[in-house]
Amino acid sequence: MAGDLRKRLKKLLGRYEVTTILAVLLLGCIFSLFSSSFLTSYNLFNLGRTAAIYIFISIAQALVIIVGGMNLSLGFIGGLTVVAVGYSIQEAGIPPMLAVLIGLCVGMIAGLLNGIVITAFRLNSFVVTLATSFIFTGLINGISQGYPYDQIPPSFTLIGRGGLFSVPYVLWLAILALAILGYVFKYTVVGRRVLATGGNIEVAKMSGINTNKTIILANVGSGLFAALAGILWISRTGSAQPSTGADWMLISFAVAVIGGTVLKGGVFNPIGMFFASLLIVMVKNGLVMLNANVYFEQAYLGVILLLAVSLESIRFLLNRKKMKRHLKEQQLIEGKGKE
Amino acid sequence: MLELKDISKIFPGVKALDSVSLSFLPGEIHALMGENGAGKSTLMKIITGIYQPDSGEIFYDGRKIEMRSFRDAVEHDINMVSQEIQVIPESTVAENIVLDRIDKFKNTWKLDWNRINETAQIYMDLIGLDLSPTDKVENLSAAYKQLIQIAKALSSNAKYIILDEPTSSLTTFETVRFIEIIKELKKKGVGVIFISHKIEEVLSLCDKVSVLRDGKYVGSRTCENLQRQDIVKMMIGREENLESLGALPVKEEKVLEVRDHTTYGQFNKLNFYLKKGEILGFYGLVGSGRTELLRQIIGADKKDGGELIINGKKAIIRSVEEALESYGIGYVTENRKEEGLVLDFSVTTNVGITIWKKILNKVRKIKTSEESEIVEKMIQKMAIKTPTDKTKVGTLSGGNQQKVSIAKWLAADCDILMIDEPTVGVDVGAKVHIHELIWNLALKEEKSIILVSSDMPELIKLATRILVFKDWKIVGELDYLNVESKDYSRISSHIGEYLT
Numbered sequence: 001m002a003g004d005l006r007k008r009l010k011k012l013l014g015r016y017e018v019t020t021i022l023a024v025l026l027l028g029c030i031f032s033l034f035s036s037s038f039l040t041s042y043n044l045f046n047l048g049r050t051a052a053i054y055i056f057i058s059i060a061q062a063l064v065i066i067v068g069g070m071n072l073s074l075g076f077i078g079g080l081t082v083v084a085v086g087y088s089i090q091e092a093g094i095p096p097m098l099a100v101l102i103g104l105c106v107g108m109i110a111g112l113l114n115g116i117v118i119t120a121f122r123l124n125s126f127v128v129t130l131a132t133s134f135i136f137t138g139l140i141n142g143i144s145q146g147y148p149y150d151q152i153p154p155s156f157t158l159i160g161r162g163g164l165f166s167v168p169y170v171l172w173l174a175i176l177a178l179a180i181l182g183y184v185f186k187y188t189v190v191g192r193r194v195l196a197t198g199g200n201i202e203v204a205k206m207s208g209i210n211t212n213k214t215i216i217l218a219n220v221g222s223g224l225f226a227a228l229a230g231i232l233w234i235s236r237t238g239s240a241q242p243s244t245g246a247d248w249m250l251i252s253f254a255v256a257v258i259g260g261t262v263l264k265g266g267v268f269n270p271i272g273m274f275f276a277s278l279l280i281v282m283v284k285n286g287l288v289m290l291n292a293n294v295y296f297e298q299a300y301l302g303v304i305l306l307l308a309v310s311l312e313s314i315r316f317l318l319n320r321k322k323m324k325r326h327l328k329e330q331q332l333i334e335g336k337g338k339e
Numbered sequence: 340m341l342e343l344k345d346i347s348k349i350f351p352g353v354k355a356l357d358s359v360s361l362s363f364l365p366g367e368i369h370a371l372m373g374e375n376g377a378g379k380s381t382l383m384k385i386i387t388g389i390y391q392p393d394s395g396e397i398f399y400d401g402r403k404i405e406m407r408s409f410r411d412a413v414e415h416d417i418n419m420v421s422q423e424i425q426v427i428p429e430s431t432v433a434e435n436i437v438l439d440r441i442d443k444f445k446n447t448w449k450l451d452w453n454r455i456n457e458t459a460q461i462y463m464d465l466i467g468l469d470l471s472p473t474d475k476v477e478n479l480s481a482a483y484k485q486l487i488q489i490a491k492a493l494s495s496n497a498k499y500i501i502l503d504e505p506t507s508s509l510t511t512f513e514t515v516r517f518i519e520i521i522k523e524l525k526k527k528g529v530g531v532i533f534i535s536h537k538i539e540e541v542l543s544l545c546d547k548v549s550v551l552r553d554g555k556y557v558g559s560r561t562c563e564n565l566q567r568q569d570i571v572k573m574m575i576g577r578e579e580n581l582e583s584l585g586a587l588p589v590k591e592e593k594v595l596e597v598r599d600h601t602t603y604g605q606f607n608k609l610n611f612y613l614k615k616g617e618i619l620g621f622y623g624l625v626g627s628g629r630t631e632l633l634r635q636i637i638g639a640d641k642k643d644g645g646e647l648i649i650n651g652k653k654a655i656i657r658s659v660e661e662a663l664e665s666y667g668i669g670y671v672t673e674n675r676k677e678e679g680l681v682l683d684f685s686v687t688t689n690v691g692i693t694i695w696k697k698i699l700n701k702v703r704k705i706k707t708s709e710e711s712e713i714v715e716k717m718i719q720k721m722a723i724k725t726p727t728d729k730t731k732v733g734t735l736s737g738g739n740q741q742k743v744s745i746a747k748w749l750a751a752d753c754d755i756l757m758i759d760e761p762t763v764g765v766d767v768g769a770k771v772h773i774h775e776l777i778w779n780l781a782l783k784e785e786k787s788i789i790l791v792s793s794d795m796p797e798l799i800k801l802a803t804r805i806l807v808f809k810d811w812k813i814v815g816e817l818d819y820l821n822v823e824s825k826d827y828s829r830i831s832s833h834i835g836e837y838l839t
Binding site for chain 1: 639658659660662663664670672676678679680681682684685688692695696699703704705707725747749
């Protein structure tokens, strides 16, 4: 009975996201011990809002990592969306709801562009999204001339600033998005096919999967979630800043990877991503609370990211060693059986 | 003398070498033979330090040596010319020859090109390579590239050279020349370890043959007065005649007809058909175009012309998706690790990948319980040895991986199955099981099967008709095979006639 429990505990600890959850709890304890303002409802609410945006950004990245690619342009897709929405409302006088729809379309079209170029010319997603990054940046600067659109109606900030049961609306939305994607990847043909494409594109193709379709779809999804993140950012700040998204690319990789999205593709881990975004936000926020030098913030994040990826690798090496030992034992037993 | 004692090597799921002992002499051409997966290349990688044995020892002239890398092997005067041509095309002949020691040619801080070219010339002369050391390697023929690799091996002063299927990429003319050079090496006292599948070549060239089977050492024979059958018997562990499985109730109806199949640079107006319930064998050497033909038929690769008739109707297949979903054609790849299985995914996902669309409920959600049921049935039917259906396929043994690779197409319930080299790298037990399975698919489920195999006994045992492929053409057809008992030697010599 006790052995059974231990086995189960071991299995639980072996799950990828458990490490991240433990790290979140540990950091939470440390920060609340050393800073009285960390564990306040105001601070936690703010943490939740930022974490939610990070979740959307990292979903945008994870979707393409899953098919074995990457998206360097997602921050600029976000920025382009913000400019599109701001321009629609302020310059064109389009009602906010419609402007949001336009923004989402802009994001999806940008993703579609990435996906089509990648598949039609069989190019590496790195180079394609690097190039489109420049295109999107150019569009952002050209349309906005660098000025923010700040005549956003107050109703627009309802979702970005309000909350339910003292949890911000945006975080509820993020959780909903993760849950929907979790379902899609587990129970729908499209989701499974996207995963299989990332698992091994040749195998997927030879198993009757239209891999061009799955890759394009993942890129459109990536654009959609980048656009959602951009719109929620407007909703949070109350103004449409053209500089939105400039720092998203690194964050998106950090959250996705710490959250257990394997860089070579084929894996989606919603729970891991949820806690990874909390982890990143807490590090940023906690350091401020501890009066650490914020100019070094990026360095701390880098160290955490390195730790996270090494952990995966260390775990892999340990597992391999264990498997090898197991196989050796098994063969010895089999050998004896034959004699 | 280079001596191996009780060498064993274990890979996940398979004992690649099981206490193999062998010795090689200087001035001897020693052939190493065995079927695919017998352990030849693993053994060679151990001799050259690329792999370390799990147990066993290596002695060089009576002295025990330990090698941790290929560099160590070179230090011990052992070198290898691998099967694939490994040269740097952008570099010169001389550069390629001295590549692994190029740092020895430094003149304070710059390379001494004169000395490099002179040194290379010595070894080029040794094997009669009539090129200039400063020629670019890029545009040379495969034979020259092989010879450059040999010069490179010699230039390290190798006393033992391993040649891994060196003639597989050479033309007949080039091979003659190549063999001359190997004989020269022998005269100079170099020990040559020669890996080849070509029995005739081995018999005419080598002094001694050693055979491995399923990772075990079977025996060694001197080549004098040795017959082809003797080697085959050692390699496959029995006489070449196999028990016959009987005859199949093949229908007259043609389920697949390929007319004037053309792909520029490959096929020119190829024609063949497949009858309902038959097992049509494709025999030919590697590179004769069998796999390419099948890939083009199922839409994985493009063809340039020709018609496809499926069940009497004209068909156009542009992708594997269409082949599967519109025409019920499945293709079991010869390359399960790269094209057949997602090694990091579970058995369930790998088997289920072809059926997701068929097991949706009203809101288009995949019915996971039905998926598990089908997968469970396949695990039973194929006798796949796996801890659970959630186990990663990559951790299973080669034979069981192959069974999963076949199972996914059985689950898809295809009417036409194309099975490419189903038993490569599969142990004997699994091989027998896969044979029975293929036979029963045709016999009991009326599946129509195209079976590609380079394993002649396997093909003769299973096929009810054989097409012989050579240089992208069908050069012969054996249509008298659907009988109760088959005369193996007559059939194999008949195939041999077509090939020459």
